[in-house]
Amino acid sequence: xxxLFFLVLLLNISLLLAQETQTAKEFQxxxxxxxxxxxxxxLTEEDFKLFKGLDFYPINDKFVVxxxxxxxxxxxxxxxxxxxxxxxxxxxYGELSFSIDGKTFxxxxxxxxxxxxxxxxEDYLFLPFSDLSCGKExxxxxxxxxxxxxxxDTVTIDFNKAYNxxxxxxxxxxxxxxxxxxDLQIEILAGVKxxxx
Numbered sequence: 001x002x003x004l005f006f007l008v009l010l011l012n013i014s015l016l017l018a019q020e021t022q023t024a025k026e027f028q029x030x031x032x033x034x035x036x037x038x039x040x041x042x043l044t045e046e047d048f049k050l051f052k053g054l055d056f057y058p059i060n061d062k063f064v065v066x067x068x069x070x071x072x073x074x075x076x077x078x079x080x081x082x083x084x085x086x087x088x089x090x091x092x093y094g095e096l097s098f099s100i101d102g103k104t105f106x107x108x109x110x111x112x113x114x115x116x117x118x119x120x121x122e123d124y125l126f127l128p129f130s131d132l133s134c135g136k137e138x139x140x141x142x143x144x145x146x147x148x149x150x151x152x153d154t155v156t157i158d159f160n161k162a163y164n165x166x167x168x169x170x171x172x173x174x175x176x177x178x179x180x181x182x183d184l185q186i187e188i189l190a191g192v193k194x195x196x197x
Contacts, residue, residue, distance in 0.1 A: 084174030162191025
């Protein structure tokens with residue numbers, strides 16, 4: 001299970017690198033290519049045979065937001081709950097505040113303690129979130145966006161690049177559960193939709 005977890009982490013890192021340099025459309029295309037590749041795909045054998053591509057919302061600039069970043073130093077390390085028994089250690093790294101439709105929202109950014117020990121991944125940050133579309137059009141457990149440590153006090157969050165955890169496709173994976181404080185009281189109609197109805 002540990003080996004599988006690190007494989008998932010490394011695949012998430014490749015998503016992060018893609019997110020940093022690609023447009024939302026390019027990112028979504030690369031995600032589909034990953035899922036079409038049997039070596040990388042989290043899909044079950046049965047689903048893989050029928051896979052024609054992930055279902056995304058149309059790309060929408062409304063969900064590309066400028067967020068104010070506030071570093072929150074001296075946070076305590078905690079064990080993040082997962083869909084399995086694994087309890088990976090994270091620390092809250094900072095907060096992102098932004099507005100959509102005139103309403104203000106806040107999300108916490110997290111840093112994986114094990115991952116920052118790996119060369120090249122010291123600036124990797126994890127942005128899990130859930131919203132009012134969860135369980136309707138999107139995965140009930142929420143979605144993820146990967147980020148890097150901001151160099152300035154404003155950052156862009158592109159929700160069109162939101163993707164599902166692997167456990168949305170296959171129960172053999174153990175995925176971090178979105179912390180309650182990252183539940184948004186708005187429908188984020190952007191990014192990938194749920195896989196099964």
